[in-house]
Amino acid sequence: MAATDPLASMDDGTRAALDVPSDLLAIDPEAMRRLGYSIVDRVVEHMASIGDQRAISEEEPARLRALIGGPAPVTPSPIADDLGLLADVVLRNQQHGDHPRYFARVPGPSSYPAVLGEWLATGMQSVASSWGGGSGPTAVEIIACEWLRDEIGLAPTCEAVLLSGGSMANITGAITARHLRGEGVIYLTDQTHASIKRGLLAMGQPAEAIRSLPPDEHYRLSASTLRAAMAEDRSRGLRPLMVVATAGTTNTGAVDDLPSIADICDEYGAWLHVDGAYGGPAALCKRGRAVMPGLERADSFVVDPHKWLFQPYDIACLFVREPGALERTFAMYPEYLADVTGSEVDLHNRSLELTRRGRGIKLWLTLRAYGLDTIGRAIDRGIGLAEYAQLVIEADPNLEIITPAQLGIITFAARGRTDRDHSLAAARLTADGYAAVTSTVLSGRTVLRLCIINPATTTADLDGTIERLSAYLA
Amino acid sequence: MAATDPLASMDDGTRAALDVPSDLLAIDPEAMRRLGYSIVDRVVEHMASIGDQRAISEEEPARLRALIGGPAPVTPSPIADDLGLLADVVLRNQQHGDHPRYFARVPGPSSYPAVLGEWLATGMQSVASSWGGGSGPTAVEIIACEWLRDEIGLAPTCEAVLLSGGSMANITGAITARHLRGEGVIYLTDQTHASIKRGLLAMGQPAEAIRSLPPDEHYRLSASTLRAAMAEDRSRGLRPLMVVATAGTTNTGAVDDLPSIADICDEYGAWLHVDGAYGGPAALCKRGRAVMPGLERADSFVVDPHKWLFQPYDIACLFVREPGALERTFAMYPEYLADVTGSEVDLHNRSLELTRRGRGIKLWLTLRAYGLDTIGRAIDRGIGLAEYAQLVIEADPNLEIITPAQLGIITFAARGRTDRDHSLAAARLTADGYAAVTSTVLSGRTVLRLCIINPATTTADLDGTIERLSAYLA
Numbered sequence: 020m021a022a023t024d025p026l027a028s029m030d031d032g033t034r035a036a037l038d039v040p041s042d043l044l045a046i047d048p049e050a051m052r053r054l055g056y057s058i059v060d061r062v063v064e065h066m067a068s069i070g071d072q073r074a075i076s077e078e079e080p081a082r083l084r085a086l087i088g089g090p091a092p093v094t095p096s097p098i099a100d101d102l103g104l105l106a107d108v109v110l111r112n113q114q115h116g117d118h119p120r121y122f123a124r125v126p127g128p129s130s131y132p133a134v135l136g137e138w139l140a141t142g143m144q145s146v147a148s149s150w151g152g153g154s155g156p157t158a159v160e161i162i163a164c165e166w167l168r169d170e171i172g173l174a175p176t177c178e179a180v181l182l183s184g185g186s187m188a189n190i191t192g193a194i195t196a197r198h199l200r201g202e203g204v205i206y207l208t209d210q211t212h213a214s215i216k217r218g219l220l221a222m223g224q225p226a227e228a229i230r231s232l233p234p235d236e237h238y239r240l241s242a243s244t245l246r247a248a249m250a251e252d253r254s255r256g257l258r259p260l261m262v263v264a265t266a267g268t269t270n271t272g273a274v275d276d277l278p279s280i281a282d283i284c285d286e287y288g289a290w291l292h293v294d295g296a297y298g299g300p301a302a303l304c305k306r307g308r309a310v311m312p313g314l315e316r317a318d319s320f321v322v323d324p325h326k327w328l329f330q331p332y333d334i335a336c337l338f339v340r341e342p343g344a345l346e347r348t349f350a351m352y353p354e355y356l357a358d359v360t361g362s363e364v365d366l367h368n369r370s371l372e373l374t375r376r377g378r379g380i381k382l383w384l385t386l387r388a389y390g391l392d393t394i395g396r397a398i399d400r401g402i403g404l405a406e407y408a409q410l411v412i413e414a415d416p417n418l419e420i421i422t423p424a425q426l427g428i429i430t431f432a433a434r435g436r437t438d439r440d441h442s443l444a445a446a447r448l449t450a451d452g453y454a455a456v457t458s459t460v461l462s463g464r465t466v467l468r469l470c471i472i473n474p475a476t477t478t479a480d481l482d483g484t485i486e487r488l489s490a491y492l493a
Numbered sequence: 494m495a496a497t498d499p500l501a502s503m504d505d506g507t508r509a510a511l512d513v514p515s516d517l518l519a520i521d522p523e524a525m526r527r528l529g530y531s532i533v534d535r536v537v538e539h540m541a542s543i544g545d546q547r548a549i550s551e552e553e554p555a556r557l558r559a560l561i562g563g564p565a566p567v568t569p570s571p572i573a574d575d576l577g578l579l580a581d582v583v584l585r586n587q588q589h590g591d592h593p594r595y596f597a598r599v600p601g602p603s604s605y606p607a608v609l610g611e612w613l614a615t616g617m618q619s620v621a622s623s624w625g626g627g628s629g630p631t632a633v634e635i636i637a638c639e640w641l642r643d644e645i646g647l648a649p650t651c652e653a654v655l656l657s658g659g660s661m662a663n664i665t666g667a668i669t670a671r672h673l674r675g676e677g678v679i680y681l682t683d684q685t686h687a688s689i690k691r692g693l694l695a696m697g698q699p700a701e702a703i704r705s706l707p708p709d710e711h712y713r714l715s716a717s718t719l720r721a722a723m724a725e726d727r728s729r730g731l732r733p734l735m736v737v738a739t740a741g742t743t744n745t746g747a748v749d750d751l752p753s754i755a756d757i758c759d760e761y762g763a764w765l766h767v768d769g770a771y772g773g774p775a776a777l778c779k780r781g782r783a784v785m786p787g788l789e790r791a792d793s794f795v796v797d798p799h800k801w802l803f804q805p806y807d808i809a810c811l812f813v814r815e816p817g818a819l820e821r822t823f824a825m826y827p828e829y830l831a832d833v834t835g836s837e838v839d840l841h842n843r844s845l846e847l848t849r850r851g852r853g854i855k856l857w858l859t860l861r862a863y864g865l866d867t868i869g870r871a872i873d874r875g876i877g878l879a880e881y882a883q884l885v886i887e888a889d890p891n892l893e894i895i896t897p898a899q900l901g902i903i904t905f906a907a908r909g910r911t912d913r914d915h916s917l918a919a920a921r922l923t924a925d926g927y928a929a930v931t932s933t934v935l936s937g938r939t940v941l942r943l944c945i946i947n948p949a950t951t952t953a954d955l956d957g958t959i960e961r962l963s964a965y966l967a
Contacts, residue, residue, distance in 0.1 A: 028884060032780055036877020039870045041593075041951050044604050044803060044863065051537045051605055058609060059529030062616030063522050077625055080837060083632040087857070091640035094864040098606055101861050102613060105633075105854060110617040112629035113851075117618045119515075124626075127848075129618045130518050131525055132572055135532060139576060141611045141805045142536030143584040144591045144603045151551055152598075155586035158557040159579075166565035183657050184848045194695050214847045217825045221668050221845055223697015306506055325848065329518060331615045332850035351691045363554060371695055373688045374601075374658045374799065376806035377587075380579060383561070387575050389518065390568040396513045403510020410502060477515050 054098055061106055066117070066131060070475070073452030074121045078112040119475040120454035120484060123445075125269060125297055128473035130329035132388035136381030137331055145377030147181075150363030153377070157366055160379030163386060164336055167322065170391055171295075171302040174315045177338040178345060180369035181378040185296030185323045188335040189263075190218030191370045192319035195339055196261045196290040197222070198348040203260025203289075204252050206245055208234040210268045212294060228257075238271050238422065238461065240264055242279035249287045261290040266311050267298015270459050270468070272405075272425030274298060277313030284318075293317040296335065298426045300327040304395035306402055307426060324382050327398060327427070327472045329389075334378045337370070345369035401427040401472035408469055408481045417489050421461055427472040430461060433492035438465035444491040454484045528572055535580055540591070540605060544949070547926030548595045552586040593949040594928035594958060597919075599743060599771055602947035604803035606862035610855030611805055619851030621655075624837030627851070631840055634853030637860060638810055641796065644865055645769075645776040648789045651812040652819060654843035655852040659770030659797045662809040663737075664692030665844045666793035669813055670735045670764040671696070672822040677734025677763075678726050680719055682708040684742045686768060702731075712745045712896065712935065714738055716753035723761045735764040740785050741772015744933050744942070746879075746899030748772060751787030758792075767791040770809065772900045774801040778869035780876055781900060798856050801872060801901070801946045808852045811844070819843035875901040875946035882943055882955045891963050895935055901946040904935060907966035912939035918965040928958045 029037075046054075086108050116127030140156070147156035164179035182188045189212070193205070205219060209231055219229055230248050235241040240262075249259045262284055264275040277293065284291040293314065299322030301307025302314060314320065322328075323335040339345050350368040367373045386394065405424035412418045412431045421430040432441060442465055445458045459468045467488060471481070503511075520528075560582050590601030614630070621630035638653035656662045663686070667679070679693060683705055693703055704722050709715040714736075723733045736758055738749040751767065758765040767788065773796030775781025776788060788794065796802075797809040813819050824842040841847045860868065879898035886892045886905045895904040906915060916939055919932045933942045941962060945955070 024888075026884070029881070033877045033880040033884075036780070036873045037881060037952065039874040039877070039948065041874075041949050043867060043871050043874070043948050045949070046605050048537050048541055051540070052533055054605075054609055055533030055537065055612070056530055058612050058616065059526055059533060061613065063525045063529065065617055066525070067522055075626065077628045078632075080628070080632065083628060084636070087633060088636045091644050092861045092864050093866050095867065096861045096864070098609065098858070098862045101858055102609065105610065105613055105858065106617070109629035109633050109854065110613065110619055110851075112627075112632075113620055114626040115618065116620060125848075127618050127620070131520050131528075134616050135528055135572065135576065136579065137615045138529070138532050138612050139535065139579055139584065141615070142532065142608050143539055143580070144589065144601050144805055145584055146587055146590060146601070146806060152549065152588040153586075154551045154554070154557060155583035158552075158554065158586075159561060159583050162558070162562045170565050184846055186845050186847045187661075190845060213825050214845070217823065218845055221823075222695060306510070323848075331618055332620060332848060349691065349695075351687050371660050371664060371688070371692055372658055373660045374599075374797075374806060377584075380583065384572070384575055384579065387566045387570045388572045390566050390570070392567050393517060393569065397517050399510045400513040400515075400517070403507045403513070406507040407503070407511060410500070410507075414498075474513065474517050475515050475519070478511065 054102065057099065057102065062134065069115060069117060070119045074118040074455040075114040075449055075452065076112045114455055119473050119477065120480050122469040122471055122484065123449065123455040123457040125326050125470055126473050127325055127332060128329055128475065129331040130385060133330045133381040133385040136384035140377045140380040145380060147375050147377045147379065148367040148373060149365040154363065156377030156380060157364055159377065159383045160366065161364060163379045163383040166386055167336060168338055171299060171322065172308065172314050173317065173320055173338050174340045176342050177340050178342055179336055179338045180345060180366055182335045182337060182370055183333045184335045185212065185321055186214040186218055188296065188321040188337040189215045189294055190222060191337050192292050192321060192339065193219055193261065194222055195319060195344055195348045196292060199344055200260055200290055203258035204228045204230060205261045205263065206230045206232060206248060207263040208232050208240050210234050210238045210270055210273065211263050211265060212269055212296065215263055215294065238268060238273045240275040240280060242276055242283060245280060246283050249283065253287065259287045259289040261292055264291065264293050266293050266295035266314065267301060267426045269297055270461065271422040271430055272298060272428035274310050277316060281313055281316035290318045291316060292319045294321050296321050296323040297326055300398055301402065301426045303391060304399040306399055329385055330381055334382060397474040400474040404471040404476055404481060405429045407478055408471060408485060411481060411485050415485065415489050417493055421466045428468065428470050430459065430466045430468045432466040433489065436492050440492055441465045441467055444488050447491055448487055453487065456484065456488065528576065531573065531576065536608065543589060543591060544593045548592040548929040549588040549923055549926065550586045588929055593947050593951065594954050596943040596945055596958065597923065597929040597931040599800050599944055600947050601799055601806060602803055602949065603805040604859060607804045607855040607859040610858035614851045614854040619854060621849050621851045621853065622841040622847060623839040628837065630851030630854060631838055633851065633857045634840065635838060637853045637857040640860055641810060642812055645773060645796065646782065646788050647791065647794055647812050648814045650816050651814050652816055653810055653812045654819060654840055656809045656811060656844055657807045658809045659686065659768070659795055660688040660692055662770065662795040662811040663689045663768055664696060665811050666766050666795060666813065667693055667735060668696055669793060669818055669822045670766060673818055674734055674764055677732035678702045678704060679735045679737065680704045680706060680722060681737040682706050682714050684708050684712045684744055684747065685737050685739060686743055686770065689737055689768065712742060712747045714749040714754060716750055716757060719754060720757050723757065733761045733763040735766055738765065738767050740767050740769035740788065741775060741900045743771055744935065745896040745904055746772060746902030748784050751790060755787055755790035764792045765790060766793045768795050770795050770797040771800050774872055775876065775900045777865060778873040780873055801875065803859055804855055808856060871948040874948040878945040878950055878955060879903045881952055882945060882959060885955060885959050889959065889963050891967055895940045902942065902944050904933065904940045904942045906940040907963070910966050914966055915939045915941055918962050921965055922961055927961065930958065930962065
């Protein structure tokens with residue numbers, strides 16, 4: 020092909036670079052297998068024995084730096100040793116969201132089929148950016164999200180995109196609403212997840228165009244308060260843009276009255292965004308679905324499979340009801356993407372992410388591996404475990420229920436004890452390692468909170484946790 | 494603990510939920526190991542034989558739906574069969590960014606140590622959100638980013654956060670700049686990555702406050718054009734906020750004149766953001782570093798390890814020079830995070846992401862496993878391969894260089910052939926499967942582009958690719 024030998028005119032730098040062997044980063048296949056198997060063994064052991072370990076551990080910065088820090092590594096270190104350091108030091112020192120007594124914040128009860136799906140996707144460098152460049156991972160993502168959409172009971176026209184978490188999924192929904200409807204006022208409550216307000220400010224929403232409304236006595240967005248706020252804004256010449264309702268708040272599991280809120284949104288032409296990042300999966304079981312009517316009226320809806328759908332981090336799903344709305348908001352056709360855009364779905368046109376790993380693969384495999392009947396039962400068990408915890412707390416004269424069991428979350432307190440007592444009790448149990456528990460603040464009072472969505476949790480785990488907390492607060 | 498038997502007052506729904514066995518989602522450990530090993534074997538085979546496979550494949554939507562779609566799965570399917578479907582159908586039908594003849598867009602030459610790190614992190618549900626809830630993964634992330642910062646030659650005060658890709662990392666930098674400096678005009682060129690403009694609009698930057706300047710004849714941001722634009726804006730009472738410079742454009746690998754641009758930024762009080770998402774890793778080798786002076790002057794800098802640092806998707810890194818700047822922009826202290834905020838770094842306060850998987854683990858393991866000497870050589874080989882491609886193209890009388898080899902990227906064209914001819918040639922080779930190649934548009938002309946950063950690529954791979962393209966265009 021070449022008329023002359025290209026090597027003849029090569030400079031020394033190029034020549035030296037080409038002298039680097041093409042297998043420089045390759046590892047002997049036998050060693051690859053051995054290292055890979057060792058991770059499988061380690062993870063299987065982790066999953067089998069997690070309940071016998073601490074629910075959360077923390078290490079001092081200086082000690083961590085001594086073990087894993089130091090100057091930048093110039094020469095190679097043995098991988099097997101480093102994998103040991105990662106497992107024994109790095110990954111030990113964190114909250115174990117997959118531990119059966121991890122009740123803090125929101126657990127992440129990951130499951131093995133999901134891990135397998137993510138492993139395969141990672142090892143084969145999955146990508147779901149354009150149809151032409153990733154038809155397989157794109158199709159899997161679309162199909163898995165359609166299954167979720169239909170089983171959760173969202174509007175059948177909803178289109179979806181997977182993102183890294185509820186924060187990004189909620190903000191992506193808000194950006195879409197603003198793009199389609201124009202600027203306006205956004206309504207939420209102090210029970211709306213705090214990441215949403217942060218996201219709204221980051222997208223340039225003026226703070227004065229965010230109404231943080233007082234919730235009702237059940238920590239829900241009050242329809243009458245919302246209507247009054249919208250009416251007042253309109254009377255001042257402002258335009259209601261969007262309502263952020265919640266299907267399962269992080270604080271109490273409360274579900275907003277979506278049918279009433281949807282009616283108000285219709286009346287005022289506002290976009291209804293429903294944050295089901297935490298609670299959304301509950302719609303996959305009968306008892307959860309019963310407390311969340313109106314999901315089909317959401318203009319946009321978020322659910323995080325890495326919370327209550329048994330996935331490793333990260334995966335969140337945004338649904339938008341109006342077909343093409345995401346593409347109209349996010350489509351981008353630069354010249355170097357010219358060869359990969361076409362009539363099929365290009366998921367990089369549905370959010371701010373361009374390179375997108377195939378997040379849908381693990382979700383698809385999980386739904387297939389268990390089937391939705393089993394998944395619904397696993398979720399219902401979480402709802403039931405929180406109801407059980409409520410009965411245990413009610414039977415303890417030292418304790419009182421603050422908010423009843425709702426979608427796996429219960430809050431309670433010890434009678435006559437201070438805010439600080441409650442914070443300390445949560446911290447003490449967490450430091451002990453038996454369980455991880457956080458306090459929260461409701462109506463100005465610091466209370467204890469358990470989020471119980473891991474089906475591997477037993478009633479004995481709850482007995483032991485509540486017993487210890489009650490004793491600390493006796 | 495309980496004064497009475499809580500079970501006595503349990504309703505039927507709760508009782509049925511608790512009858513769901515706690516091991517409902519558990520899988521027999523032997524089966525777990527077998528399934529895990531099968532993925533290891535599959536990935537080892539994939540990595541060993543990728544060069545013998547097609548560089549990219551695409552499947553029809555209807556055929557994919559027939560194979561992996563259908564109604565939502567109610568009952569379980571065998572995992573082993575589904576893993577086969579995922580490997581053979583889903584993950585086959587995509588661009589293989591880790592293929593040695595994948596030269597389109599930006600390859601993703603993933604390496605096995607990085608895969609191992611991600612596997613372990615996934616299996617152990619890694620999380621790097623708060624210090625208290627993830628001191629291990631947080632420390633690993635900080636340490637790995639410090640190594641990169643120092644070896645790339647950024648300012649030593651830079652703090653970092655890992656994100657899902659260049660799009661999110663660049664926008665996070667821009668949000669930080671705006672938060673700290675206030676509203677103003679943002680300057681870029683038509684060679685700036687298109688995802689950045691999309692991100693700026695999403696963060697609420699008015700289109701009229703984005704200046705897309707014409708680049709110089711080498712497709713770089715022109716210092717004189719920039720200065721003139723800033724002067725004009727200032728004379729109109731507008732405030733220059735930020736310049737988006739690029740260290741290695743996606744189109745041509747061009748590196749902007751950072752020292753001159755930094756001087757202008759100093760003069761006008763503008764924030765200098767440098768997008769090194771693609772080219773940044775080149776600073777880890779001597780020849781790359783030589784063409785990127787001035788990186789230490791960046792106020793914020795982005796590099797995507799999932800491009801040229803041998804990582805599986807996704808991982809991008811944002812550095813910000815001013816200590817505490819990220820926290821001042823993104824910190825969020827809602828009440829249910831009360832127990833986990835403290836004096837140590839809470840990475841959820843450095844971007845819009847709250848739940849964050851431990852993305853740093855794979856990067857740390859990769860840097861340790863190879864050492865930076867080897868990694869620098871692997872990167873230098875990519876630079877050299879593009880230089881080799883240039884020599885081959887120059888030796889072909891049918892072809893002409895459009896932009897010379899720069900940081901692994903070369904663009905070229907056939908003399909006397911149309912835009913469409915070039916698009917078709919790229920599409921034909923890609924459809925053939927031997928290699929994946931994309932065209933791009935430079936100064937209105939459609940040309941061919943090779944991005945050659947996989948050290949496993951051989952000169953024979955380049956000979957074969959250029960020979961075929963030349964023949965298609967003869």
